[in-house]
Amino acid sequence: xxxxxxxxxxxxADGTYQIKNDFTSGFDTYxxxxxxxxxALLIDTILGLGDLNAYCRTLTDKPVKVVNTHAxxxxxxxxxxxxxxxxxxxxxxxxxxxxxxxxxxIFGFARTSAKDEYKxxxxxxxxxxxxxxxxxxxxxxxxxFDLGDRRIEVVxxxxxxxxxxxxxxxxxxxxxxxxxxxxxTLLEFDNSLPINIYVKNLEHLKTYASKFDMMYGGHxxxxxxxxxEGIETASRVLAGTDDKVxxxxxxxxxxxxxxxxxxxxxxxxxxxxxxxxxxxxRITGEEEINQVI
Ligand SMILES: [Fe+2]
Numbered sequence: 005x006x007x008x009x010x011x012x013x014x015x016x017a018d019g020t021y022q023i024k025n026d027f028t029s030g031f032d033t034y035x036x037x038x039x040x041x042x043x044a045l046l047i048d049t050i051l052g053l054g055d056l057n058a059y060c061r062t063l064t065d066k067p068v069k070v071v072n073t074h075a076x077x078x079x080x081x082x083x084x085x086x087x088x089x090x091x092x093x094x095x096x097x098x099x100x101x102x103x104x105x106x107x108x109x110i111f112g113f114a115r116t117s118a119k120d121e122y123k124x125x126x127x128x129x130x131x132x133x134x135x136x137x138x139x140x141x142x143x144x145x146x147x148x149f150d151l152g153d154r155r156i157e158v159v160x161x162x163x164x165x166x167x168x169x170x171x172x173x174x175x176x177x178x179x180x181x182x183x184x185x186x187x188x189t190l191l192e193f194d195n196s197l198p199i200n201i202y203v204k205n206l207e208h209l210k211t212y213a214s215k216f217d218m219m220y221g222g223h224x225x226x227x228x229x230x231x232x233e234g235i236e237t238a239s240r241v242l243a244g245t246d247d248k249v250x251x252x253x254x255x256x257x258x259x260x261x262x263x264x265x266x267x268x269x270x271x272x273x274x275x276x277x278x279x280x281x282x283x284x285x286r287i288t289g290e291e292e293i294n295q296v297i
Contacts, residue, residue, distance in 0.1 A: 008122050010054025010131070013037075013063065017176035019154075021063055022220065025051055027126070029119040033078050034222055036180050038173060040151020043067045047171055047180045048222055049089075051114040052081025053132050071143060073182025074165040075099040077110060079222055088139035092160065092167030096140050098195065107134030143169065156180075161209050163191055163202030174215040181219040185209070185234045186226065187271065189280040192253040198289030199282060203238045206231055226277060233278035237262050241280070241287060253281060260284050 009026035016022050019039035024032055028051075036047040037060055044066045049056055060068050070086045072079055075095035080102055083089045091099060102110075111128040118126055145160040154175040161170050161184040171180040183189065191202060210231050219226045240246040246262040253259035259281045264273040272279055 008054075008125055008131070011056070011059045016220065017178060020173070020176055020178065023050070023056070023059065025053060027053075027119055027122040028117040031117040032223055034220070035082070036220060037063055037068070038151065038154070038156060038180075039064045039066055040154050042150075042152030043069055045149050045151060045156055045171075046070045046086075048073055048079040048182065049082030049085070051078055051117070052084060052110060052134075053114050053126065054082075055085050055131070055133070056082035057085035069149070071149065071171065072099070073170065073180065073184070073222060074168040075102060076165065076183070077102050077105065077113060079182065081110065081114065082133075083138060084133045084135050086138065088141060090141045090143045092144060092169050093142045094162065095165050095167030096142070098165065098167075099140060103135045103137055105135060107132065110135065145169075157212075157215075159209055159212055161185065161205045163197045163205055164189060165193070165195055166197055170209065170219075172212055172215050177215070177217040179209075179212075179216040179219050179228065181221045183222050185219065185230055185278065186221045186224045187230075187277050187279055188223075189234065189278065190254065192257065192259040192281040192283050193255070196283070196286075198286055199238050199241050200288045203235060203242065206235045206238065210235070230278050233276050234280070237276075237278050237280060241282060248284070251281070253283075257283065 012026040013021040013023045021037040023035045033050040035050045038045045044064045046068050070089040072091040075098040111132050115126050143158050147158040149156040157172045159170050162168050164183045168184050170184050213228055241262050247264040249261040249264050251259055261281050263279045266273050
């Protein structure tokens with residue numbers, strides 16, 4: 005019987021591993037294991053198929069703490085192989101929503117992304133933990149994970165979700181960026197922040213740019229100049245001068261893409277890399293900084 009390759013890893017720096025599910029097709033999701041002298045930090049937990057805790061044990065003998073860049077299901081699926089996790093308080097409610105998804109539903113989401121050769125082999129069995137309540141600890145802007153010989157800094161970059169964070173490791177020059185700023189930044193959801201606030205948050209991230217060179221995201225990897233493209237593109241949306249490409253969003257709502265894409269969908273027509281979707285009825289909004297959500 006063909007074994008399902010649940011995980012593979014790529015060493016991207018000393019003591020730093022990019023982990024992905026190796027059975028998926030066209031939809032890569034990345035977790036990152038960052039090992040320090042005292043403990044290791046697992047940044048995001050991808051789809052929840054396979055035992056990610058056991059896999060981390062093959063990469064480090066240090067205790068592992070889990071932090072999520074945000075609470076979307078494709079970033080928290082493996083949380084349930086652990087006892088606890090850290091995330092921004094503004095995403096904890098959405099994490100509770102994920103806990104409310106049925107095991108079959110989440111398995112179904114994950115299975116749709118499997119390569120054809122594995123689709124029939126994947127079972128909703130012991131290789132899939134499903135969801136259950138776990139302890140969630142808050143992390144906010146300015147918090148630091150002190151792993152011993154490396155310190156991972158938390159920076160808030162709300163937009164994709166209100167509580168989206170990035171984690172900066174100045175020792176390796178890596179910003180672990182989740183879905184905060186990439187070639188398909190989704191700001192189309194009901195809980196995405198308005199664009200005026202997202203731009204401010206990107207500008208805030210840019211103030212940390214001397215500490216990193218690369219943006220290792222949840223689905224894509226870019227150098228840090230993607231932040232400038234993000235600021236420029238989102239500013240065009242605010243000015244009303246973006247390409248406003250009408251489309252249907254992931255939840256079937258009417259959205260726009262800020263930049264026209266090539267016909268084959270592989271990237272921007274103008275050759276730049278950043279793109280974003282947004283709800284044209286929610287371009288600007290109130291400052292959310294201290295609002296209870
Ligand atoms: Fe996401």
